Amino acid sequence: MSERAAAVRRLDLGYFVRPAVEVGGPEPRVEPAYGYLVRRPEGLLLFDTGIGTVDPDTEAHYRPRRRPLMTALDAAGVGLDEITMVVNCHLHFDHCGGNPALAGRPIVVQRTELAVARAPGHTIPELVDFPDARYEELDGEAEIWPDVWIIPTPGHTAGHQSLALRQSDGTVILAGQARDFATQYGSDELALRAARDGVADPLPPVPEWLPRLVDLDPARVLFAHDGAVWEPATW
Template identity: 65%
Template sequence: MGARTQIRRLDLGYFVRPATETGGPEPRVEPVHAYLVRHAQGTLLFDTGIGDAGPATEARYRPRRQDLRDALATVGVGLSDLTLVVNCHLHFDHCGGNPLLPGTPLLVQAAELAAARRGGYTAEALVDFPGARYEELHGEAEVWPGVRIVPTPGHTDGHQSLVVTRPDGAVVLAGQAYDSASEFGAARLARRAAHDGVAPPLPAYRPWLDRLAGLDPRRVCFAHDDAVWESAPDVHRPPPP
């Protein structure tokens, strides 16, 4: 199973995060990535790109979009080839292509969908569109053998990540669980220090990192960072086939 599962990153454009959100003196240009998972049981798309959330959001973030259909075409896939869609969360820059997929099951945490429907959270037209077919989850779920959704709240209460098990360890599609590979790495080290019994004070880390550690992540990929976190080589682990 694992050897047959393929993961491809898709470029769906970028946006400019204003300096008021970066914590620094300058704005930051951030990529928007989706991930295609080809599995023996189907083809899954993790996130769908940047939607139109109205003039104010357009002016604030100045997005430049890559059409989802064109991005899929670069890897030889069409919209009709998609079996499932998993959104890490329902902000406009992660669910923008959902309306192109009426009838395709959209897997989302129930808490996330409820928040999106309360208003003032995201672009409502990207959530409830003709033919929208949500499958609401209440926590962790196995999608297919070796493909698992794990709740990773923080950025939003209903945020979720996708974990794909492979012979050489798991690949985590983390969405915006952390904004960058360096932030994830720092949090992982904070957890390691806590588990090693280092005396406080120590940085806090999100409790779900314990669950991810149990799934043996070897690579972690992000929605808004080109960098990929990779674990150190394990001399006891055989090389991948």
């Protein structure tokens, strides 16, 4: 197995149906839910943990089909007890559903996100405050392990965060739901490039966090709800 394959592995954690009213078009859209295993000398990090149990109204709204976290980990040859740390891009139910199964492990989250998640209407409370939940709260960017950074990428939620991992073949960014699709990220990256090249306005606006990600010179950017991978153009 190559270093690249060993260092980051995508986990299929099921899918859900986003209603047309949220898609902004005439048809609903079926979206995957992905987690990512990150293997480092310091341990095994899990980025997002799958779709949690929800109330009947939310269940009917999104019609999720869950792939249990243990099943996904088994397919990757990993046991629950091997997970050293959890990072959630944010605390909506489709990203933190497996957290209670990892009680006692540190869960890295932005302080802003945890505060919002504990307010009514943001997520499922039982997925946030469960027995032996152990949060490591951050206020902004942090290098949590050597060459592994948490980067705030607010927008989808106020406390959304991404993870950047420097490898020998380039930096990999786990962008979570900072953007829903690789094509959206690619459009943002081009708009920022145009602005830096001095192209005159009007240009599309880009997220405030985008320059930080671009300046990391990512070789790959991966997403929570899109199987496509953004990569820079090569010649």
